Amino acid sequence: MIKKIKELEKISRLLDSGQSQRDKWNAEVLDYSNKFINKLNTSKAYYASEENGKDIYDLDITEQPTKLSTLLESTSKNIDQVGINPASGGHMGYIPGGGLYPSALGDYIAAVNNRYAGVFFAAPGAVRLENMLIRWMCKLMGYPETSTGNLTSGGSIANLVAIVTARESHNLKARDFDKAVIYLSEQAHHSIQKAIRIAGLSEAHIRYIPLDAGLRLSVNELEKAITEDKENDLIPFFINASFGTTNTGAIDPVAPIAAIAKKHKLWFHVDAAYGGFFKLVSEMSSKFEGIEKADSITLDPHKTLFFTFRNWYDPYERQGETLKSLSFLSRLYARHA
Missing domain, CATH: 1.20.1340 (dopa decarboxylase, N-terminal domain)
Known part of the structure; x- marks a missing residue:
């Protein structure tokens, strides 16, 4: 066996290029x-x-x-x-543009050292680095220290994670799906509809709330719809707001929607894949009022921050450490604990 391993080692070393070739x-x-x-x-x-x-x-x-x-x-x-x-x-x-050159170098380094950061003991420094990135984004959005998140392969998966988390948080079972109600506008990103189907909620009622004069989700129509659905013994449980729609860049009124979600005990998700990182622009601060009250949020560094695309896998937890894949360049889904 040892002899065979040494023979295979010689063959495998042919894959290692020398300095001159590199x-x-x-x-x-x-x-x-x-x-x-x-x-x-x-x-x-x-x-x-x-x-x-x-x-x-x-x-x-x-x-x-x-x-x-x-x-x-x-x-x-x-x-x-x-x-x-x-x-x-x-x-x-459309939004994705040329990536920043330093982010391409980050991709190169990550590909060269090829760390497996799915388990803490395998790459503790890499996991800590990723958690630092998540904490920075949580802090940027005004989330508390008890908030957490993960890096996904894209905003679409982040929206799916939000919907599944909301479903579990409301303890919805298959027998409830045909009574469950989801609220969004027709300007919501198409990944929301896909996530609803993937989450097994195809039978749920989807309410497309009308837009106001600013092409934003109408707060009055939203609360009216929720009230009527409750009166009809349905189960309102999820509201999606867009922080920068793909078509027009319109920002749904976050603070009033957050108040409605709290009043009626619905999960409030903000899809901020487009506009979330405008939080770094001080002139935009008023637009973010109430963003910290969202139960979950999707952010996309490859858009506003012009990072390169980078796909990794979803995290899990073990032995008290949050175990996540390393990526300087992926997207964040974060929620209140």
Whole structure:
């Protein structure tokens, strides 16, 4: 057995590149990156193409190696110069844009050291770093020290976590689902509807509350709907407010909705994936009044903070330590304990 292991070790070491090879690869990738960034001022925001990058299929996975230069050339032709270029200064179509260069370096470091941070003892420093990030975001939103959160693969999963948490908090069972009521506006992100289905709540009543003149969820119509549903022996339990709708950027009136949620004992979730980090802008402080009263909130650093995309897995807890995956760049779901 030992002999076999040593033989396999020799084979596996072929995957380890030496310093000279790494230097060569690094130089090629850095040259590609600098060319891409340095041309952004003159790059198009959209590249029309009849081929739509289909030549990428020429690089199908095979047993034979492909030169890095060939891969980079194909990336430039079939990815960078096809479709939307979100890093372009002329791109204003939707929120994700060019990532900040330091965040790309953070991705590189995380990929190189490849720490497994799903368990505290395996990477305690990495777990602590992630928890520091979560605490910073909780503090930014005015949440108390008893609040907690996790990093997810995206805002859609964060919204799903909120709905499932609300469902469990209200102790809803399958027999209750056809009486449960969820309140949102037609401007709510489509991930909310998907999360409702994934959470098993397809049979729940979904109330699309009308908008006011500012294209925000109407507070008066919301309370009216909740009152009527209670009178009809339904179970109102979840309110979703948008802090920056995708279509118009409108901000639902958070403080009044929080008051209604508290009065009627509903879970109040704020989808702040778009606008949450505008909390860092002092001129926007009045818009955040009452945000700390939300039971849960979704924040998305890849939007307003222009971090790069980074996907990791969900956390759990063990031995008193909060165990979470390491990511400088993911998104936060946080709630009051």
